Amino acid sequence: MKNGKTVIADRGYDMNNILELIKEHQAIAVIPSRKHRKIQRKCDWWLYKKRHLVECLFNKLKHYRRLALVTINLPVHLWAFYHWPLFCYG
Template sequence: MTTKIHMLADALGRPLCLVVTAGQVGDVTQAKALLHGQSGSAVLADKAYDSNALRETIAAMKAEAVIPSNRTRKIIIPHDAEAYRHRNRIERCFNRLKHFRRFATRYDRRAIHFKGFTYLAAAMIWMA
């Protein structure tokens, strides 16, 4: 069984919220859990998070959805390309987490142990 990390990061690329799921779980299904109780002026996400329901959730937060349209979408919704360039901060955050060998190789057999170490690694990123 594989696992997948869904993460919310702040503007500085530090992890705020993490969700560990099975590998086959879609990204957009975890977005509401990540955004619950958060605030901000914009939400940057990749094409996997392109859905009308998520865009409505982001609009209810009074934030801008900076999500490129999925190629299967019939009507393309434009996004702020300049703001989308900053999405690499989340990728850099994942890269910082992968500096921890245990995270990168996923030694832990149980998801709860993997999640616990992921929280520990995230805390260490905040302290750095």
């Protein structure tokens, strides 16, 4: 991690050891506090909402991974994959 960077994560990463590691690397943690914490940390919600863009990107990559894996296989499988809806609904 380079100095001056920001780590954006969801509430699942709100653990003291992770927060200390981020602090050791002189980065800013944008992680909302869990509800069970007695002292709630401040969170830059505007910056936290930008995390949604990265989540959408990974979701699309996972979705299209299936297409990428199919194209590696034999052309017969590729043909069947694309024409399967025609046989089922058609």
